[in-house]
Amino acid sequence: xxxxxxxxxxIDQSVYDFRFEESEKDFYxxxxxxxxxxxxxxxxxxxxxxxxKELRLKSLKIFNSMNEPDWGPDIHDLDVQQIVHxxxxxxxxxxxxxxxxxxxxxxxxxxxxxxxxxxSLAGVGAQYDSEVVYHNVKEEVAxxxxxxxxxxxxxxxxxxxxxxxxxxxxxxxxxxxxxALHG
Numbered sequence: 046x047x048x049x050x051x052x053x054x055x056i057d058q059s060v061y062d063f064r065f066e067e068s069e070k071d072f073y074x075x076x077x078x079x080x081x082x083x084x085x086x087x088x089x090x091x092x093x094x095x096x097x098k099e100l101r102l103k104s105l106k107i108f109n110s111m112n113e114p115d116w117g118p119d120i121h122d123l124d125v126q127q128i129v130h131x132x133x134x135x136x137x138x139x140x141x142x143x144x145x146x147x148x149x150x151x152x153x154x155x156x157x158x159x160x161x162x163x164x165s166l167a168g169v170g171a172q173y174d175s176e177v178v179y180h181n182v183k184e185e186v187a188x189x190x191x192x193x194x195x196x197x198x199x200x201x202x203x204x205x206x207x208x209x210x211x212x213x214x215x216x217x218x219x220x221x222x223x224x225a226l227h228g
């Protein structure tokens with residue numbers, strides 16, 4: 046059984062480094078950095094509706110205008126221009142864990158997320174790089190009206206109006222620099 050990880054610092058950070066060596070497994074990734082052209086490319090790749098694209102661009106402007114927050118850990122060395130902000134793996138979203146590629150399952154094990162925990166959760170989504178690769182909602186939860194889906198499906202599907210009404214309202218992009226990055 047995998048050892049329980051209780052703090053981010055407890056996780057072996059080297060697990061993240063190996064992904065950059067496996068670029069042949071990536072279907073698509075944007076260049077390093079964060080500017081309008083990268084945001085537009087991500088929006089195009091994800092087939093965002095116009096309102097999402099506009100929110101992304103507005104949020105980028107807010108992000109660029111704000112200083113790092115003075116709460117939380119010291120992140121003065123963080124350089125978002127050295128980060129690849131979107132990587133799409135060569136896989137489709139699976140409804141059954143058995144259908145997720147083995148290399149992706151292995152990554153979740155390395156991160157300390159045991160299979161028993163993944164199976165016991167009522168609504169589970171597994172994100173690998175920039176995409177949801179596994180999505181499952183237990184039937185009894187769905188019958189209660191719980192909507193659990195990935196963001197791309199939500200903004201382009203039957204829940205688009207609901208997402209548009211509520212997305213980024215509780216914590217708006219203007220709340221702090223990284224809330225803007227989330228937008």
